[in-house]
Structures are given as C-alpha cells and as structure tokens.
Amino acid sequence: MALSNETIQSQLEAKFADQVHTFSTESGILSFESPKEINLKVLQFLFDEPSLGFTFLTDLCAVNYPDNIGAELVVVYHLHNFTENIRLRYSVATSIAAPDVFTASKLFESANWMERETYDFFGVNFVGHANLKRILNVDEMDYFPLRKEFPLEDQTRIDKDDEMFGRG
C-alpha cells in the first residue's frame, strides 16, 4: 500500500474537516496548516493512525513573517514516515503578542531541544515544555534574535568609531 499525498490530505480532512487547510505540494512534500490550538491533536493523529504513521519528527523550526498581522510567527514541523518513505510539512501560525503553542515534546523526545532552539531565536512559548530556556544564546539575552525586527548590522553605518575595521 502506497501512501500518497492525496490520501494523507483526504484522511486529514475527514478527521479535522475545515480546521486543516491551505494544502499544497511543493517539490513532492505536502504541506498544510491548522489553527495552533489543535496542533497536538493533529500531530497525535498523524502519529497514531496506522495508515499514516508519521512517527519521526525530522525538524521543527519557526519563521517570522512580520507583515502577517496576527500570525507573525509560524512554527513548522517536518514529519517523516520511514516505512512509506514520505515527508510532510505541517505549520501553525501564532501572533507575536501571544506566541503560545502547545509543546510536542511529550510526543517526540527530539522536539525538546528543537523547541528550546525555536524559543531561543523566536520567542515561541511552548506551553507545557518541561525546560523551556535558552539553549544556544546566553541566558541573559533579552531579545529573540532571528525575528525580523532585528536586522543584521548595516555595513555602511557611520555612527561607530571603529578605525581598526575600516569604519569611521
């Protein structure tokens, strides 16, 4: 039995009706979205349902879209079914003002550090995470550096007196 992107889509739609939406296929990977409130239900369904069997969390990260008001942060899950050899991309959007998303670390051990990394760089608050603190940056840091509101330093800035490095 081969699992195809269409079967996955129809199974998800049968289970979650119109709560799962924006299905698209890019370079062979099916991606879809859902409200952030049901992210654990969707992940658990994908994990438990024998015909789906997405038991491997390949990657978890976030993307910041500052122009999407109310959905500035998107948490992206890349799942993999080893037996059927098929990948799946699932994303949930959250506002930057209340970036609360339920943690997947109870389902996937690997989500633990990936969520900490995502928290570290984007400030996504994974509700229920046992140890949500910074992982790669210093604990004292008081901002989330991969958000788009923190641009990389402008190479042409002149307010810095830095003769050693060719500025000022």
Next chain:
Amino acid sequence: MEAQHNITLPEGSIEKQTTTLNFGPTHPATHGVFQNIMEVDGERVVSTVQTVGYIHRAFEKLAERRPLYQITPITDRLNYCSSPINNMGWHLTCEKFLKVETPKRVDYLRVIIMELARISDHLICNSIVGVDTGAYTGFLYVMQYRELIYEIYEEVCGSRLTTNIGRIGGFERNFTNAAFTKLEKFLNEYPKVLREFEGLFTRNRIFMERTQGTGGISAARAMNYGFTGPNLRAAGVDYDVRVQQPYSSYQDFDFTVPVGTTGDNYDRYLVRNAEMWESISIIRQAYEKVQAFKGTEAEVFHADVPEYYLPKKEDVYTKMEALIWHFKIVMGEIDLPKGQIYNAVEGGNGELGFYLVSDGGRTPFRLHFRRPSFIYYQAYPELIQGGMISDAVVTMSSLNLIAGELDA
C-alpha cells in the same frame, strides 16, 4: 574589625552523597566545545546537564542577507570533518529549488567527493573512539589517508578543511589529472589500510569490552530522539537518505546499507567501518562511470545555469553576456523564485537538512539547518546514565558530535 567571612557552601552540599563534576567545555577528552555538569556517584554517572552554544555563530541569521552562493562557505563550518557533503547538500537544495538539472558526469563527480568526505568523517570518528579507549596507533596511522583525501579536495577546489567546493550547477573547474591520479592512489592503498585498522580494533579484546554494551539505545528510542545516519542504523533501522530519497544519481550505484542491532558504541563503530567499505565501492563505481564519458562529454563539469553559475574569467573579459551574468551574480541582483523547500542529504553523521523559505527576494527569507549533531546530543544523558565516566567519553566520540554543527 569586620567579621570574618567563612566560605559558605550551598545548602545540602555536605549531606549530598554525589559529586558534581564539571566536564568541559574545553576538556581534552570532549574533542570540541562541550560542557557537561555531571552528578557522579564514585565513577558512575547519575545524571548530566549539557550546556551548548559556546561557538554559536548565528549562521541562520547570516544566511538571510547572503545570495545563495555566499551561503556555501557557511555550510563548510557546520560539520567541518566532512565539509564537501555540506557544500553539496546546499548546492543540491538550491538546484532542486531552482529546478536545475545537472549532467550525469557532475552527479558522479559529486558522488566521488561526497563519499571521500564520508570516509574521512567516519575515519576520524572511529579512530577517535580508538583514542578514547586507549589506542592511539590507529588514529595516527589513518591520518595519512585523511591527508590524501584532503589533497584530492585541494586538487579539485584549492582548499582542504573548509572546502567551499563546487558551485550551484556543478564544479568550478574540471577535475585535473592529478586529482584522478591521487584518487587512484587512494583506491589502491586505502583498502589495505582500512583492513589493518580493523585488525587493530574490531576483534581487539580491550576495545570490545570498552565499547560493547556502553552508550546503547533501542531503535524505538533512537527514532523518538530523532536519530539518523550511522547512529540510527547502529540501532537497527535501515534509514539512509541516499537510498530512501536518492539525490545526485545515487540510484545508479549498487551498495548496501549496513545496520547494527544494539545501538551501542561497538555497533556504531562497526556500522561506520562497514560504511567505509561501501563508500570505497561507490567511489570505484563512480570513477568507472566518469571514465566511461568520452569526447566532449568528458569535459562537462557544470550545468548550464548562467543565472547562478559564475562564467569563466576569460569569458568575462571578452564576452558581453558573460560579463553581464558575472556582474549580476557578484552584485547579488538575481531574485529567487518564491516558495519553500526541505531537502536532505546523508551527511557524515546523519540527515543534514536544509529548509529554505524564499519570498522572492535576492536572499533566503529564512534558512534553517537540520543539524544531526544537535539532535544527537540531546540523548546524551540517557545514553551515559548509570555508566562510568570513562565510558561517557567514548560515547561522546562515538556519537560523532561536531561542535561546529551542533551550535551552528
């Protein structure tokens, strides 16, 4: 006179029956910047807390302001024991995203380089496991052949460790005859060396007793922890990106995927050794295929993608079109298509993934690296719990943790 201050100890530290041991971040036995704060009972590890991020360099942020070809040198610095695989992985991701078809000869040349990199990566890992169990000879002996591999890189791209090898679409120049001569030398001499290396370790009583039954993990736990690559295969799951989602024409090659059973340090060692034999066989097959190209086909070393492949310098000076492309590429004036892609390659120590999101600008909107080392290290406390400190050292080497990749 001021009251004399005595040393104040944290509450409960006298009654505590275990010792806190700070292992790392610059301990010689960690082979990289890893810190572990261990609770030890005698010599047994009760628990450990890892600290990572000492060499975090914000690659993902840096990548957001660079055109695609400038991101290749960043990928070098992830797993620096097998930089060519990272470079190729990045090129393959870009090519898939931009829908670039590469000629077969390019694919085969890439396979040669990637498998050489895999050998050098596994070689370092296995010989370091040897060093940590007290056998320095193997490490010193195989270094010669890593050197030879680095010389082949040097012939191909000019550098050794941080290679920046290849371009989007192929290689920056054709392989020289010297590169092929060195490759032949490697193929002739290395199998003998690898056999000797195995002779030193595989049935060595001390080595077996140090590595068997330490740092083991079950297949189910390994999958839940997100293990990939040799570490997952040692636990008995035959997942290999080269087979499951072939890239760079890996489907044209005949090779087996070695698997272990117990997922312990010894099985990881065995899997890596067996993979080196497979890599040698893949390189042989690829070299034969490359030699089979005749005439103009034997001169092909890149795809025809003027938007992303820098033209030859002579052409830039003499031809208008080449000059225009050169200018556009160097000034970063080429807009990417909109969209997103996740693409993975089988890196030296596991599935190395690139998640690229583009909003149609000149640089990636977001680039995320799936770094296998980062994912393995999370399981480290579970792997070493209840074991001896000296076994914890071996387990760390045998996971093939590379600090550069872990911290990105």
